[in-house]
Amino acid sequence: MGTQKNERHSLIGDHPENFVLKEMVEVFRKDAQGNIIESMNFLEDERIAEGLIQIYRNVKDYHTRKVWVVTDGKNGFLLGESIVIEQDEKVKKHLARHALSKLNKHDRFMLDLPE
Numbered sequence: 001m002g003t004q005k006n007e008r009h010s011l012i013g014d015h016p017e018n019f020v021l022k023e024m025v026e027v028f029r030k031d032a033q034g035n036i037i038e039s040m041n042f043l044e045d046e047r048i049a050e051g052l053i054q055i056y057r058n059v060k061d062y063h064t065r066k067v068w069v070v071t072d073g074k075n076g077f078l079l080g081e082s083i084v085i086e087q088d089e090k091v092k093k094h095l096a097r098h099a100l101s102k103l104n105k106h107d108r109f110m111l112d113l114p115e
Contacts, residue, residue: 020071023068024076029063040052042078
């Protein structure tokens with residue numbers, strides 16, 4: 001628990017309430033295979049982001065995309081892919097069924113479980 005607090009503090013300081021979820025525009029560079037190799041900037045206005053791309057030498061290598069960021073206006077954290085959060089009890093039941101399926105007849109008898 002203390003480690004999480006220290007990690008949070010090192011990331012967002014003493015005022016997490018100053019952070020908000022905000023849609024921003026990321027300016028990034030891709031390689032020849034289409035992989036993102038460098039994130040350049042995060043801006044609020046898509047027109048400014050597009051204008052920024054025009055000053056780079058190899059314009060075709062630079063792109064923009066809308067992303068979600070947790071920010072206080074100065075610092076931010078890019079949110080990655082969405083995730084599905086499993087319910088602990090559902091997973092626990094699945095693990096219990098899996099463990100029970102591995103018991104042999106003798107173990108099931110000793111634990112008073114049906115065969």
